[in-house]
Amino acid sequence: MAEESLAIGTDEWVAAHEGRTSGQVQGPVARTFGRLPWWVWGSIAVLVAVVLPLIGSTYLMRVGVNLGLFLMLALGLNLVVGYAGLLDIGYVAFYGLGAYGFAMLASDKFGVHLPTVVAVPVVVAAVSIFGLVLGLAARRLLGDYLAIVTLFFGQMFVEFALSGDAITVPGRAEQVDLTGGTNGITDVDRFSFLGVEFSSDRWYYYLLVVLVVLLALAVRRLDGSRIGRAWKAVGQDPLAAEAMTMPVNRLKIMAFVVGAGIAGLAGTVFAAVQRGVFPSSFDLPLLILLYAAVILGGSGSLKGALIGAALLSLLPEALREPSYSEMVFVLLLVAGLALAVRSWRDRIIVVVATVVFGFVMNLLFTLLHVQGVPASAWTSGPVSTLLGHWLFVPQDRVLWGNLGFVGLVVLLAVLTLVGTRVRPILLPAIVWLSIFVWFVRLADVPSITRQLLIGALLIVLMIVRPQGLFGRRQVEVL
């Protein structure tokens, strides 16, 4: 870059800006990925994706399909939030509109069975129009207010889908059933292209691989294009963009439309894969997960959106099975320890201290005449079998687990308050308590633990690294 410019002094300093900042501002993960060009990583991912069905089971295909859909949504949301900076909290409604639209046009509900090549473009166009309408209505709203209006829009969609089976139309005696209410619309047609019907999840999986790759490539093209740069400008500072004569409102509306279209497309695939659509699939929990994925990856970064989405789509699945979830737990514990304590010497000290602390607690429990359970009752995988020789698990797991949980939260809060001198003293207790609470209580209720971990992840992520894995640290000039 700088070699070509002949300018001396200030200009040269400015020209070297990219080189100066990119290395330092990028996080460690981004640098690791940056070592190889993007298309190498992309090709590896695609290769893995293509080979997977040959060794996988039906469940794996379903996980893959869910992952593919989630990736599409993350890409779309990344465009709207990360690029154009529009806080759209109702984004999942477009997903729902796409799904319901396809269900209405290709199922027994109204007897309409449009062929896939007709139904899908029609639905995507319709959803994009919805995006246009919302964008038009909300173009003058800023930041928080846009968030609020889009939130209302999203909620209105869910409520309408829930109540849409009994719509009183003036002039008609009977109520109209448009959306099937809580029972949704079932018996949705499968996709079929050129006479070939998508008879199993594998077809949809491959379709999604193609779609995700195409979308990712398109977004990458967008990065360097005029529209992409314009969006980023609007996202970072709408006022400056306007001063630079960019048509801010039009750009915002375009972002809404494109985002809505992507979500709508994903929605049609979702409806066909599930063979049915239900209102509860498009509510806030999905939206929170989606936002968590985009933020985790670093909003505004394509790689970030993809990797964040992959992590948050796959890790909850890993948590379902106890012998795998315990490995996830161990990895999290190790990562946490590595981040909290820097030197290897200190880490070893903490581990040893934890082991000692564990034995001390065993003694305490015995002195208090607390009944324990044998290791075979709670161990399931290699990790727990190892720990079974060391960890004391009381019989009343719910009571002790709850006490431990409260104690752990309190200790973690205290940890952030005390100085660096005192911290190493607290750590062994915290590590032991984490292991205790996990195996005594949390591992038994994977559904609750999953939500707890996502919540904790969001909080810790914002405090430790708000820009996510691949994002740039943004400084807001207030």
Add this chain to the structure above:
Amino acid sequence: MELFVQQLVNGLTLGGVYALIALGYTLIYGVLQLLNFAHGEVYMVGAFTGFFVMVGLGGPGKPIVPVWLMIVAMFLAAMVVSGLLGVGIERFAYRPLRESTRIAPLISALGVSLFLQNAVLLLFGSRVRSYDTPRYWSGAGPQVAGVQVNPVRILVLVLAIILMVGLTRLVEKTAFGRGMRAVAYDRDAAVMMGIDVNKVIVLVFFVASALAGAAGVMVGLVFFNVNNYMGFLAGLKGFTAAVVGGIGSIPGAMLGGLLIGLIESFTTAYVSANFASVLSFLVLILVMLLKPRGLLGTRAIVKV
């Protein structure tokens, strides 16, 4: 006519509760420009606290103290516990993010909300708890325009009004209130004027959360059921009320709360119970589009 009066009473009671929650949102937004999504869970914890105090005092079947004392205890306990919880959340989830981007505390708030909902589920189980007020407080109330008005609702409405009046006095007449308004107006200038911003923020969180805790007990007394997901829905409505009234404006939050309560009860009765929520949201979207700053929000001129 009877239906109208009944729905008016219902709407006002509901509105009073939403107003208290909305006030909490507005207070916090005022000083931190933060939409505290975890506020609903603070309200939920308040409701649970009141329930456990009631059970601890022998209720709802056999209270060991006079009923009025039990109710006072429930309110006090809920307000203190919720207040402290709010302060804790601010200290650990929001303060580290003071200098960060606008979106970071928002995401953190979402995380806190998710965490609290499920922590309560983990610790106390999924069973719906019932305040079962009629068991220890029965008896019909006074007649208003031919309609029997329940005394519990009257208490709740009166208490809500007292709290709102108290808050307004606090904000307008006391030194703390002045400090709060200063921080809301311009934080940096407030620091330069020697105001202890941290202390003000902590107190604001305490007050806002205490109000939410009180709202939780009120909901328990009037609507009976308490479970770990109630905070989410109520938080959404309270947040809506705060925004519609004009976020950052205290009278706006009260107006917004009452408005939402009345809209809900009247659409349920006169239009369709089915579509009450959809219509409420539609009305709100229209209000936001026509008056983006909310009904009583000020047209802020932002210096660029």
Add this chain to the structure above:
Amino acid sequence: MRAATKILVGMMASGMALAACAGGETPAATSTAPAMAGGSTSGTPCTGAIGVMAPITGGAAAIGGEQLNFAKLAVSDYNAKNGTNFSIVEGDTQLDAGQASTVAPQLVSNQAVIGVVGPAGSQEVESVGPAFADAKMAFVSPSATRTSLTSGAFPTFARVIPTDDVQGPTDADFMVSKLGAKKVVIVEEKTSYGAGLSSAVEKALKEKGVDVKRIQVSQKQPDYSSVVALVDADTSVVFATFQIAANTKALANTLQQQSKKAVVFGSDGSFSADFDVPGQYVSSFAPDIKGIPSSKAVADAYTAKYGEFGTFGPPTYVATQVIMTAAAKDCTGTADRAKTSSNVLGVSIPDSILGQPITFTDKGDVKDAKFFIFKIGDDRKPALVN
């Protein structure tokens, strides 16, 4: 930060790899001993995992938590009595048909799972039926009451409770003949449970010439005052098709607060210690299990460990028993999924804790299922009245 980077990257990579493997063979619960020729089950305890699909988290967690706990109790009781080695695999569906259709393939692909208890909701059953039929996975629901589910579309499905078509007429009949109702308001919960049952009751009532008004409410709604205001003075019964008994109680309390004459009749979803307002009625598909001597032991064991329970738990206990009985029948070490599903309809539990014998029709319904109606007395406990 270097070490942290490597650990972080390693964590992500292994996390993804683990999740990729998560669907395959689970080493955990499967006994690897080859099936012994001759089929003798002595010596090798019968091993298998039973999937439990229920709303373990989510808005209906009150139901799912109870169902899961009763399933766990059933497994430990059966293992203790028969020396088997069954275990439970959780499948949280949050009562959402969409989630159910994701959980189903996961259970199918987990080779250790030989049968499923659930799903809880009728809509969920519809969405997972085809997948389970293809996989020859037996699934027995403790709470899905939609009548059409046992019309033959789902060959591996069975349920241990009677259908809406039994409850509707029974309840309607009682309301008309014993309570003399001429005007009834049905407050319907916007879930697949509430919708189906409300239609069945409405139909039965209208056939008897009763004036019926139907109001829909959301399951999450805390405030019934607006709904109650719509109940007029000559309505004698408010029929509530709720799944959460505490909501029925709130409805009854609100009616009393507004001095309405109507009495509340709760469907089977309201049969629980949570609905204890004197003078109201509630129906159930079983006599109160706490009143059945042979079931008292189970009821007490549950209460000691988990607390109070309502209507959705005991049938889950029975459903789990059905699966285990079907699995253990030809078991030679490892239970077999296909054999379990073909044995299910032949299972007979003469003294189930529901106080009724459990045998199945060839479509999967319980034979001679009846509904019982209770009135809640001043002691806040239900007493049988029909």
